[in-house]
Amino acid sequence: MVVRIVDYGMGNLHSVASAFRHLGCEASVTSSPDDLKGAEPIVLPGVGSFRRAMTQLNRDGLTSALRAAVLDDGASILGICLGMQLLGEHGVEDGGSAGLGFVRGTVTRMRTNLEPDAKIPHIGFTTLEGCSGSLFEGLPSEFDAYFNHGFCFEQIGDARVTSRSRHGQDFVASFETDMRVFGTQFHPENSQAFGLRILENFLKVA
Amino acid sequence: MTSLFWCTNCLNMSTRPRIQFDERGWCNACQWMERKASMSWDGRQKELTELLDRFRSTSGGFDCVVPVSGGKDGSYVAHQLKHVHRMHPLTVTVRPALELSLGNQNLLNFIHSGYDHVHVTPNGEAMQKLNRYGFIEKGFPYYGWLISIMTAVIRTALNYGVPLIFYGEDGEVEYGGSTETRDRALFDIEYMKRVYLEGGYQKVFDLLDIDESHTYFFRFPDDAEVADRSLHLTHYSYFENWDPYRNYLIAKEFCGLQEQDEGNVGTFTNFAQNDQAFYALHTYLMYLKFGFGRATQDAGIEIRRGAMTREQALNLVRLYDGHYPAEFLEDYLRYYEMTREEFDAVLDRYANREIFEKIDGRWTPKFTPGERFEW
Numbered sequence A: 001m002v003v004r005i006v007d008y009g010m011g012n013l014h015s016v017a018s019a020f021r022h023l024g025c026e027a028s029v030t031s032s033p034d035d036l037k038g039a040e041p042i043v044l045p046g047v048g049s050f051r052r053a054m055t056q057l058n059r060d061g062l063t064s065a066l067r068a069a070v071l072d073d074g075a076s077i078l079g080i081c082l083g084m085q086l087l088g089e090h091g092v093e094d095g096g097s098a099g100l101g102f103v104r105g106t107v108t109r110m111r112t113n114l115e116p117d118a119k120i121p122h123i124g125f126t127t128l129e130g131c132s133g134s135l136f137e138g139l140p141s142e143f144d145a146y147f148n149h150g151f152c153f154e155q156i157g158d159a160r161v162t163s164r165s166r167h168g169q170d171f172v173a174s175f176e177t178d179m180r181v182f183g184t185q186f187h188p189e190n191s192q193a194f195g196l197r198i199l200e201n202f203l204k205v206a
Numbered sequence B: 001m002t003s004l005f006w007c008t009n010c011l012n013m014s015t016r017p018r019i020q021f022d023e024r025g026w027c028n029a030c031q032w033m034e035r036k037a038s039m040s041w042d043g044r045q046k047e048l049t050e051l052l053d054r055f056r057s058t059s060g061g062f063d064c065v066v067p068v069s070g071g072k073d074g075s076y077v078a079h080q081l082k083h084v085h086r087m088h089p090l091t092v093t094v095r096p097a098l099e100l101s102l103g104n105q106n107l108l109n110f111i112h113s114g115y116d117h118v119h120v121t122p123n124g125e126a127m128q129k130l131n132r133y134g135f136i137e138k139g140f141p142y143y144g145w146l147i148s149i150m151t152a153v154i155r156t157a158l159n160y161g162v163p164l165i166f167y168g169e170d171g172e173v174e175y176g177g178s179t180e181t182r183d184r185a186l187f188d189i190e191y192m193k194r195v196y197l198e199g200g201y202q203k204v205f206d207l208l209d210i211d212e213s214h215t216y217f218f219r220f221p222d223d224a225e226v227a228d229r230s231l232h233l234t235h236y237s238y239f240e241n242w243d244p245y246r247n248y249l250i251a252k253e254f255c256g257l258q259e260q261d262e263g264n265v266g267t268f269t270n271f272a273q274n275d276q277a278f279y280a281l282h283t284y285l286m287y288l289k290f291g292f293g294r295a296t297q298d299a300g301i302e303i304r305r306g307a308m309t310r311e312q313a314l315n316l317v318r319l320y321d322g323h324y325p326a327e328f329l330e331d332y333l334r335y336y337e338m339t340r341e342e343f344d345a346v347l348d349r350y351a352n353r354e355i356f357e358k359i360d361g362r363w364t365p366k367f368t369p370g371e372r373f374e375w
Helices: A012-020 A050-059 A062-072 A081-085 A192-205 B028-038 B042-055 B074-085 B100-112 B124-138 B145-159 B171-175 B189-196 B203-206 B224-227 B244-254 B276-289 B294-304 B309-319 B326-336 B340-350
Strands: A002-006 A026-030 A042-044 A078-081 A107-111 A120-126 A141-148 A150-153 A159-169 A168-175 A181-184 B064-067 B089-094 B116-120 B163-166 B232-235 B357-359 B364-367
Touching: A012 A026, A012 A181, A012 A192, A012 B100, A026 A078, A042 A062, A042 A081, A042 B042, A050 A062, A050 A081, A050 B124, A062 A078, A078 A081, A081 A181, A120 A159, A141 A159, A168 B100, A192 B124, B028 B042, B028 B171, B028 B294, B042 B232, B064 B074, B064 B276, B074 B189, B089 B145, B116 B145, B124 B145, B124 B203, B124 B340, B145 B189, B171 B294, B203 B224, B244 B294, B276 B294, B276 B340, B294 B309, B309 B357, B326 B340
Parallel strands: A002 A026, A002 A042, A042 A078, A078 A181, B064 B089, B064 B163, B089 B116, B163 B232
Antiparallel strands: A107 A150, A120 A141, A159 A168, A168 A181, B357 B364
């Protein structure tokens, strides 16, 4: 099995690729739509602006390649951080743009209604709550994971939310769908042993 | 005591015309959403098939008219009818005043994606008089256009001998309002006059001294012209679960729809209502009259489709609603032939003083969105 890590110029590619290699899995970093054909698993990393990311994906022909891989070829996909947000329909950052639309959700700026002193962006280790689903197989229902984001999903209309977290507000920390579309707002590749277990679990179901 | 409140599920306000709430405080749009989630669409899909089969053209002629602007909803309906249901739609656009270039580009993209299309331009002088009158007297900045998208579309259908008109969504049912057509597929011209025009407008032509020869596209055909012709009006949203965002994705993929590069005035979305400058003024007046703007409407749609929490939506509404459409101000003044003072005086006429107060020259809400307000 080869994990295809999508390079659209905005990613934490190296740490994601080395985490998979550490697990003994072949990982190829690619920016070519042709490489996304077929059912091998795909990882969509990313750091930065939703809108800029979509502009890049659209420009490089990766948006339609990703849709074809997931919807037609049945490839499973794991979006990490911004990559998870791009799996939604719409992000409001910088005037708004459409996402890949695999799950029904809107990405908005994080609020601080529950913790007025919380600093945005949210950077650091924070507790995941109510962990469930296939990515968390063999893991405790609560543990800390590494986050680095200023935007989030508060809710997703048609996916199973498999963990939530809180920083300033309550938000979706991970989800999965029957189409094997997965997302983690946190960075499993930077979340030590539990994080690696999540990537391993992804490979098992992918 | 009078009070102002919000739907406890979405953010529809109690000031919205024709809205009703149930014992939970849910508006009729949310009640409808709830029912849609569990209802079977099979019966309505069958109704659609029967309707289409009844009118389907076998001679190469058009069998239905779809009003389009190049935007997501009309494009979606035309796409479904042509490619899924194998109908022969004639698409029709009534040109608005103060078109935007993005809207024009979207319309061209749509037409070139393979549709027969008629572009109707109602008399511009009459349109200007009606729009100006509507703005001043009714607080409808594109009153003339609102009339013509009904009258001109119906005339086009009759003139081409097309028996069926497909509008997109039934705004009353989907977004909160009258539930009269919720369980009825077809409606008639009388319903249209009553609900969308909120009463008569015939006298306006005389009042504004509009030359009769300029009114053709603003008048409904005489009863006699319609009586012996078959003409059926319906909303596509009656037949399936209407989802504006899905429409957008389909229109983007198949009909060349593009979004606004920068955000839209007064809301957080950039994929709806990009065809004319007057829409921003329309929603600003709606805000001054009723207390809710474009962001509240957009957020309500997202909440009802489960893509956003009410809290998240409230936050966006507080950020975006009630934005004075300064971007287009010069265009408005030129079009209406008004000074800034005259223009603002019209806005002042419609601001609901019970819920707004003027601070530093801008109407500012006395209420906080989402929090019951009494006076």
